[in-house]
Amino acid sequence: MDSLRKDTKGQWIALSGLVISLIVIGLAALANQSMVAGYYSSNAVLEFPKENIRELNSHTRDNAMIIRCLSLELNSTSNNSVPVIYEQLFADYSSQIETLYAMHGETVDVSLVSLNTSSGTYNSSDIDIVFVNITYNDGDTYYVSQPEIIEVRK
Amino acid sequence: MADDRGQIAVDFLLGISLFLIALIFTVQFIPGMFMAGSARESSLDYTAYRTATILVEDTGWWGNSTSSGTDWEEHPANAMRVGLAVDDDTSSRLTNTPNVLSMNKTVQLMQMNDEDLIEILGLYNNIDGTRFSYGYNISITKNNGPMVLDGRPVMLGETAPSDRETSKITRIVLVEAGTVANFDADDLPIDPYTASVEDTILNITGPLENTIAIQINGLNITGIDPSFKKLTLDGVNLNEGIDYTSYKVDINGTISTLTSTGKIIDTDIIRFYLEPGLLNHSQTYQLEINLKDITFTKIAPPFVDYRDGIEVYYEPAYLTVEVWQ
Amino acid sequence: MNDRAQLHTLEGLLAAILMTLTVLMITQSTTIVSPQNELAIDVQLEQMGADTLTVLDRASNTSIRYNLTQCVASWDMTEATYPANNLIILDSSIGNLIPGILYNVDLAYVDNGDLEVSKVIIKGQPKENAVVVRHFVTLTNQTVQSMNGSWGLADDEIKVVEVRMTTWTV
Numbered sequence: 109m110d111s112l113r114k115d116t117k118g119q120w121i122a123l124s125g126l127v128i129s130l131i132v133i134g135l136a137a138l139a140n141q142s143m144v145a146g147y148y149s150s151n152a153v154l155e156f157p158k159e160n161i162r163e164l165n166s167h168t169r170d171n172a173m174i175i176r177c178l179s180l181e182l183n184s185t186s187n188n189s190v191p192v193i194y195e196q197l198f199a200d201y202s203s204q205i206e207t208l209y210a211m212h213g214e215t216v217d218v219s220l221v222s223l224n225t226s227s228g229t230y231n232s233s234d235i236d237i238v239f240v241n242i243t244y245n246d247g248d249t250y251y252v253s254q255p256e257i258i259e260v261r262k
Numbered sequence: 263m264a265d266d267r268g269q270i271a272v273d274f275l276l277g278i279s280l281f282l283i284a285l286i287f288t289v290q291f292i293p294g295m296f297m298a299g300s301a302r303e304s305s306l307d308y309t310a311y312r313t314a315t316i317l318v319e320d321t322g323w324w325g326n327s328t329s330s331g332t333d334w335e336e337h338p339a340n341a342m343r344v345g346l347a348v349d350d351d352t353s354s355r356l357t358n359t360p361n362v363l364s365m366n367k368t369v370q371l372m373q374m375n376d377e378d379l380i381e382i383l384g385l386y387n388n389i390d391g392t393r394f395s396y397g398y399n400i401s402i403t404k405n406n407g408p409m410v411l412d413g414r415p416v417m418l419g420e421t422a423p424s425d426r427e428t429s430k431i432t433r434i435v436l437v438e439a440g441t442v443a444n445f446d447a448d449d450l451p452i453d454p455y456t457a458s459v460e461d462t463i464l465n466i467t468g469p470l471e472n473t474i475a476i477q478i479n480g481l482n483i484t485g486i487d488p489s490f491k492k493l494t495l496d497g498v499n500l501n502e503g504i505d506y507t508s509y510k511v512d513i514n515g516t517i518s519t520l521t522s523t524g525k526i527i528d529t530d531i532i533r534f535y536l537e538p539g540l541l542n543h544s545q546t547y548q549l550e551i552n553l554k555d556i557t558f559t560k561i562a563p564p565f566v567d568y569r570d571g572i573e574v575y576y577e578p579a580y581l582t583v584e585v586w587q
Numbered sequence: 588m589n590d591r592a593q594l595h596t597l598e599g600l601l602a603a604i605l606m607t608l609t610v611l612m613i614t615q616s617t618t619i620v621s622p623q624n625e626l627a628i629d630v631q632l633e634q635m636g637a638d639t640l641t642v643l644d645r646a647s648n649t650s651i652r653y654n655l656t657q658c659v660a661s662w663d664m665t666e667a668t669y670p671a672n673n674l675i676i677l678d679s680s681i682g683n684l685i686p687g688i689l690y691n692v693d694l695a696y697v698d699n700g701d702l703e704v705s706k707v708i709i710k711g712q713p714k715e716n717a718v719v720v721r722h723f724v725t726l727t728n729q730t731v732q733s734m735n736g737s738w739g740l741a742d743d744e745i746k747v748v749e750v751r752m753t754t755w756t757v
Contacts, residue, residue, distance in 0.1 A: 120274050127278050135610070138289075153311060153630045159637040159720065162319075162360065166644075167723040174725050175745065182743050197745055204697045204747040205723065211695065211702060211749075212721075259351075281603050288607075307627045311634075318638075361641045431631055434638035434684055442649050477649060514679035515652040531652070576650040578642060578684060 160214065161244050161251050164205075168218055171201055172238045172258045180235075190235065191223050214246045221255050236261040305387065306429035306585050309396060313383050314431045314583040317400070319360040320345030322367065335370035344371060344382050346581075348438065362576060365438040368402070369412045379418065385585060396585045397423070402437060404579040409437060428586040436576035442475040442533075443571035447482060451562030453550055459557040464549045466568040468541040475575065476568070478551075479531045485555025488526045494550040495540060505540060509533045526556065628756075629718060632688070636720035636754040639684045643677075644722055651680055653734075656724040659694065659748050661734035662707060672708040681708075681752070688754050689713075695749040717755035724748050 179193040186193060198220040209216040221239035239255040322345035324334035333352040334341040346363040371379075380386055386395045400418040401408055408415035422428050445464075453461035464476065481488070490508060493500045500506050508520040513529040520532065534551075541547055548565075643655040653661070658677035667673045674692070681690060692708035725747050728740040740746055 123275065124278075127282075131282075135614075153308075154633065159633075159641075163641075163722055166360075167725070171725045171745075171747075174727060178727055178729075178743075178745065186743075193743075197743075201725070201745060201747060204745075207697050207702060208695060208723070208747060208749045277599055281606065284603070285607065285610075307630075311630060359645060361638060362645055429627070431634065434635060434642050436642055436646060436650055444649055479648075511652060513652065514676060515683060516679070573647070573649060576647065578646070578650060 155248065157214075157244075157246055157249055160246070161249075164209075164216060164218070164242060164244055165253065165256065167205075168240060168242060168256065169258050172198075172240065173260045175201065176235055176238075176260045194223060194235070195220060214244065216245075217241070217243045306396070306427075306587070307431075309385065309387075310429045310431045310583050310585045313385065313398075313400070313585070314433050314581065316343065316383065317346050317371075317583070318363070318433045318435055318581055319347055321347045321349040335364070335367045338370055338374065341382065344374070344379075346371065361433070361435050363402075363435050363437045363581070365411055365440075368416060368437065369414075372411075372414060372416060372418060376419075394587070396587060398586075399584045400582070402435070402579050402581050404437075404577060409439070409577070409579050411437070411439065422584050423586060426586050428584050430582060430584040433581045433583075435579055435581050437579045438574055439577040440472065440475070440575050441572050442477050442575040443568050444477045444479070444573055445566065445571045446480045447478055447556075447558060448480055449560065450478065450558050450566055451560040451564070452558045453552075454562045456550070456552075458552075459559075460554055461550055461552045462558045463562060463565060464551065464568055465565045466541055466547045466549055468543050468545055468547055470541040471538055473538055474536045474541070474568070475533065476536070476549075476571075477531055477533045481526065481528055481530065481532070481553075481556050482559070483526070483528045483555065484557045488555040489553070490520045490526070490532065491552040491554055493534065493536075494552065496548055500536075500540075504537070506534055506536045508535075629716060632716070632754055632756065633718040633720060635685055635688065636690070636718060636752055639681055640720060640722035640750060640752060642684060643680055644724070652676070653680065655722060655750060656726065656730060657734050659724050659750060660726050660730045660736045660738070662694065662736050662738070664705075664737045664739075666705045667707050667709050669709040669711070672710075674707040678708050685754070688756055690755075691753045693751040693753075695751060696746055713753050714755040714757065717753050719751060719753050721752070722750045724750060 175194060175197045179190050179197055182188075182193050183190045188196075202218045202220075205218055206216055219241050221241055223235050224237040224239065225234040226236055236259065238258045238260050240258060241254040242252070242256050243254070244251040320343060321332040322334040322341065323332055323343045324330060324337040324340045325342055326337075326340045331352040332349045332354075334344060344367075346367045348359055348362045348364040348367075374382075380395050380398075383398075385398050386393050388394075398419040399422050402411075402416035403409060408417050410416070422430075447462075450462040450464070452459050453463040455463070466474070492502075493506055493508075495505075502508065509517050509532070510520050510526055511517050511531040511533060512527075520526075526532065536549075549568075640655065643651060643658070646654050648654065648657075653676050655677075658674060658680065661676060662674055665673055672678050677692065681692070689710045690708065691706065691710055691713065693704055693706050695702065695704045697703070725745055726736075726738060726740065727745055728738075728742050731738045731740055738746060
């Protein structure tokens, strides 16, 4: 035991072991860092609800046109005026879409602001621009479009 | 501690320190050498994703000191962003339709030179102020072959190298691929010349230089062997396979050639493609479509003109962006 | 001036070069082994799914036989049981766009204030890497009637339906 303590010839083995382990740690850290970078950029893409927001917008636009057609059609058999029918249908749409989004933890609010017409009468196909407020919130991302201006005359 | 054997390791320590300093120096000043793994790959992923998203979902934008708009294809020299999405109102930023690509924009994109394209799509990486351009390949394909627009296949950049790592993203799009004249069978008249209820007639005003597509839906089946017989242009029989091709599209969207499968059912759509060169003159041609056990009801005149049914035809296709170092 | 052991210096240099080359070779070769990380594949899958529904939604009937709204309108209100599915026109449209990718489609809608979710296309049990994409369509009695569906809507009623597609690869 005593001879082993006095023998100092093998120090380089211990030292090189230390140095090599330091190199390995360094390289591992580098490799790890790059892996984390890859994870974050893909994850950012996955987590940002680009498609959900786009779909909320584009579906609201399509829907504004569908409701316009339907309310002009209903007006011929109903006592209510076109704006009244439009507002009723749009309120129905808002409540349905809010329920459907709430099902997967997203809060949306789609509400009608105003109907605009170039001639001042709503009886024919005069409604041309509809203003709608849209908000979207999934906890991380908050999106607002107030007002979303929709051209419904095609 | 009088024994100083073994202290020789100081030399080794000096050597390894020098080596490590050199290594750290190299790593610091040539970035990307040891970070070769996922870091560079993810920036490639990101570039591919971003490029595909811009092309598919953006209309692009041009501007100079006096005006601006989304119709950058008309002003390629002032283009600020290039995007391929169609737009019906070029002065507003709000009317784009994602995933529906414009033919004019795509054709203009193909005419841009390599350098401009790399610059405007951001297909490069800045490392300490030095610009490294990525290699790229942007293509639109359908049925595993490149889509042809304006006589050229849509294929930009180089072929992806097989020995290097690339990053690729594919988007599904609808590409404007010309026009199709779409008619409901109930609107088409009985051919007054043959006086057969199984024949109809369509006026086509020339000159038309490109391939023309005609589609008929809502067919009225009245017999046991509903099928297509022939096409006649101003009394002259056209040759199947040479002058035209004919297809039917069934309810599931499956396309098959008309002659080989014969039988047509009422939910099918029939479609004809007339080759260029048949309608070169400035006159009104009359195309007779002869069918069997499928009847028309309207009385001619009036005739229906090809131009009345014309609409833009969008074809489903895949846009692929592939980038590499 | 000690000019002995010059060979040792050269040897040291050689060793340094050898070590650098080894490290370089290892770092460069690992790159080729990992082509794309798993999340990048998820991004591609999610994008493909979202694009499929967007394209079906936007298509006119000259490019794809029936668009998403028409497909949903034609539904006969009965749930699918594996392996049969009961929205064949939607199934074939999706299948044409994303060959090689499996998908389940559910429809969700509000009925008398209650939320209803029905399976209409079942291709199997989703795998671990499945992603969900959603699209919305608005039905009116007119669209339903023209597609012979059985939604039974009143003339003054609109129905918002969520088309939920779960996609995965094998």
